[in-house]
Amino acid sequence: MADLATLLGRTFTPDQEQQAQALLDQASSVVRAYVRQDITRATTTDTFTMRRADPVLHRCAGVVTLPQRPVVEIDAVLVNDVATQDWWQDGNDLVLRSAAWDRPPAANRPPQVTVTYTHGYDPVPGDIKAIVLQAANRVIVNPSGIRSETVGGISTTYLIPAVGEYLGVLLSRTEQKVLDRYRRTAASVNLRSR
Structure with missing residues (x-):
């Protein structure tokens, strides 16, 4: 929370703290799901x-x-x-x-x-921490996911996740490439007959 406030250069109100914590939790979950690891010790x-x-x-x-x-x-x-x-x-x-x-x-x-x-890691590696902060920051700074906006003719363009651009706390392709070194690529399935 303190790192996100520093990144944004402001102090959160209690309501903003709740929103920021929810976004950090979501971003952490997205990163964990992508790398298929718990990450923290x-x-x-x-x-x-x-x-x-x-x-x-x-x-x-x-x-x-x-x-x-x-x-x-x-x-x-x-x-x-x-x-x-x-x-x-x-x-x-x-x-x-x-x-x-x-x-x-x-x-x-x-x-x-x-x-x-x-x-797991203690402390969490800096690149993972930076990606979580950036994902949460994107939503705080641009909650509507607007990519471009024209005021005179009222033209708004939203980000499209199908072409690899973020929407919400999803990861960009660049962030995924950074996280690939932490990613578990194979998994085993435990099948038991009863």
Whole structure:
């Protein structure tokens, strides 16, 4: 909020603060959705289906790719609800040395791995922060989304999102290019049969 007020060069009234906070929240949500990341430092517990790894290359039972980046610390790992220390971290991958993959009752399905890990940025990188501020600023400065205006003949042109121009707190193509380095490009789907 203070950074947005500084950017605009003014002090917000209480009503303007509420509007500005709502716009900052919307812009943050749009950025998070685009990069498919939480961005801010947090701790998450989630369950994943272990996938097989190349036994010659990895010499392990399997791998789980943790979706939130960067992975700061792995706090706990459970394989089929049993705690284990038999793993190592390789970037965003959790590599498990051994697991009951080929023995009953897991013979018919891959092991389920529950991981508690800390991820994200503290502080948030400056370029992400700048994009959130700019997206909120655009709406405050130009709430109607007017691109051009002629007063004498009353001609108004609005921004068109189909050609890549912003509307509201949506991201421009340039902002998307900046955010691409933080973007998670692949995701896994956990399918379980009951």
